[in-house]
Amino acid sequence: MSANDVLAVSFSFLTNVDFWINVGVLATTYGVFALGIQLNVGTTGIFNFGQAGFMAAGSYAMGIMVVRWDVPFWVALLGGIAVAAVAGILVGLPSLRLRADYFAISTLAFSEIVRYVADNWDGLTGGNLGLFGYTDSWNAISVRIDGWLEHLGIAPHFLLPLLVVNLALFLVLAAFVALLVRSPWGRVLNAIREDEDAARALGKNTFLYKLQSLSLSAALAALAGYMLAINISILSPANFDPVLTAYGYVIVILGGLGSYFGVVLGSFFLIFLLESTRYLELPLSDARVAALRFMIVGLVLMALVVFRPQGIFGKREELILRSRG
């Protein structure tokens, strides 16, 4: 790259298997995260801005159980999900009766409190030095999966086993949630989004449904948290920055509000975009490049909201019908 080059882009990364594995692992992680947001926002109509906090709660609960309390890994996995789900209920109980923007503020505040506690309660969470040492059980599994893949003639790659697990989990969860939403239970959620009073007048205890939606979303966030935790092997508060929630919303809007298939596509698209920008060789420091990427995320979110609010797979007619009332 000569001194006159402001920007050098090399496309060789596209043929790099590790690049795609990385995209896959991150896309599935944020995809599961976004499934929860879709359930809350696209289906139920509650504006959960605290998904990163539930992710942190679940992940840290799991990590603390394994590392500090010697809980067996599989039990800790269940424990973390339970903690996140309960957190969803506790957060929802006081705040779901509030108007939409107050609910958003409350969930954001919750998310920040979790991060604060994680940052400052060093003894329990490791503070910003991080919590690590929970990956032993996973490592054993990873080796085993590597073995299976070799049998199939696939050479081992870093994180490939994680990709396999993540992908399976993501697709199963997406299908599961999509089916759930097509049930009578999901029908009530849709009605709540459209007109909560109508649902109440028809005998539905809407508060309970919203609570269930939030709690389920929190559980999904915990699972996404596990995917992240295993990926990076160390939990630190910086990993649960509210920008994650912004990623989630971009994915949901990209794919279209209400579409779970859209979440799958949206997550791969966004992560591919974000990860590709790592390969732009700009004469800038790493920190500035990171800032640039986040700027783009913010800009993309704004542009989507203004120019294509129904996303790629949303139905424009639904938007129009909704605004006409």
Add this chain to the structure above:
Amino acid sequence: MSKRFAGVLAVDRASFTVAQGSITALIGPNGAGKSTLFNVVTGFERGDGGDVYLDGRSIYGRAPHSLARRGMVRTFQLTKALAVMSVLDNMLLAAPSPGERLGLAAVRPAWRGVERRARARALELLSVFGLAEKADDYAGTLSGGQRKLLELARAEMLEPRLMLLDEPLAGVNRTLGRALLDHIQRLRQDRRVTIVLIEHDIDVVMRHSDAVVVMGDGHVITTGPPDEVRRDPRVIEAYLGKEQASELENDG
């Protein structure tokens, strides 16, 4: 079944009784507090005192959804047809189903049968109201009058014992309106449903209701059979006086 309401609402004081199997019309000039009364009775708003009895038991302050489950269903003045859902889905929403519980929702066999039966019933009901061909269309594509019908049909899916209809004929053309009224009469005759409706069309009120409750300025002016009420001088005064005043307000 009787519904009795006695209370001090935010602005008014009202008290009356509704007899089972009757069609009672709640009339009064705009701003008399009729919709507010509906809201308090059905739990959508809090009153500041008083009580509501359904079949002798107090239901005051109970949540709307539990009242709907007990057989008291209401419709809204500004229809709440769920525009982005299909007409059929609007109907199915009303039908209780084990699939509405999160635990069973994932287990399709647990609710498939109930869903099929509900579908059949919904389509039947929709055809009574002439909406069967629209079953798969978005409810938002229905005309105003059709939405009123949908709301009524949907309320009926719940098999209510008491229906509180807020201006069910507003915006509905005459033919549809007549069909609607016939249907209401049949509900009362065949299924002993008690009906309370807020209505402005005096003609309709005279011909179709058994009892009339007149409200004005937030309180009940009088109650009784239609003929008596129409001749009551207090009613005439309240109506004429208020109607003129509210006409002026609406113009300006």
Add this chain to the structure above:
Amino acid sequence: MLRRRPGLVLVALLVATGLVLGLTQGWREIGQVTINGIVAGNYFALGAVGLTLIFGVLRLVNFAHGEFLTFGAYALLVGNALGLPLVLSVVCGVVATAVMGVGLEVVLWRPVRRRRVGELQLLLLALGLAFFMRNAIAFAAGPEDRATGANVTAGLHLGELRVGRTELIVTIVGLVTIALVALTLRYSSLGRQTRALADSIQLAETTGIDTDRIVLITWAASAGLAGLAGILYALPAGVANPGIGFSLILSIFAAVVVGGIGNAYGALAGGILIGLVQEWATLVIDPAMKVAVGFAVLIVVLLIRPAGLFGRGRSVDR
């Protein structure tokens, strides 16, 4: 009692808490943290009043408001870099932020409102804007701390208590501004018109108020006050970084909610309250957690009186 005279109950609670803390932790300690609390409450109040004014007039929760504070601080840095004396830099910083706020209204908010986008869309727009602004500043100026050029070491001693010289100046400026804002809102025709808009925009239009103009002025005020808040925070702190707005925004939200969203006087009172509560809390808990105390207050208020202490608007769906 809480319902009818919240102000009284609050003052009583505050005084009681203050006395208890003074008795258990020492009078010098409570005195010192009270000073710190007023310094902090100052810029919380200025940030909160701007946020609440925009909500009152446009029903928009401006999630990007925190970044206005950051913008103000960085505009100050630009002024410094250009060699302006500090006072002039402050003025330029405030003006620049106000201009930016008006610019955003013209370029972003007004066209979007005309398109009649939904509530979620507006919230996400504000959120996206917040991310964009914060990272644009980090991109342009770098993520590291930058010195703001004020004297952070000189201080005054009042008995056993200490207040930094810059802190004192900043607090005085802040309090004076707060007083000016309160007076303007109450007694000027502009203030009356703004309050009319906050009550009902349709009604205000029918009475002949030029709503577009008032909205622009409100944005200028909201952004300008936010910029000033950011500057008043950064000067005594000695440094600014792209994250300062975000680190303050939740306390500002707490102040807004506590005071009753849409209520400017409430926001001012709420800001001082949150500042005091957070600083007082450092006597009993780890100072790093003081912001969490602000959030805790937010949540408590949402639990028991969501309309806020002075609010009358609807905050609960039912």
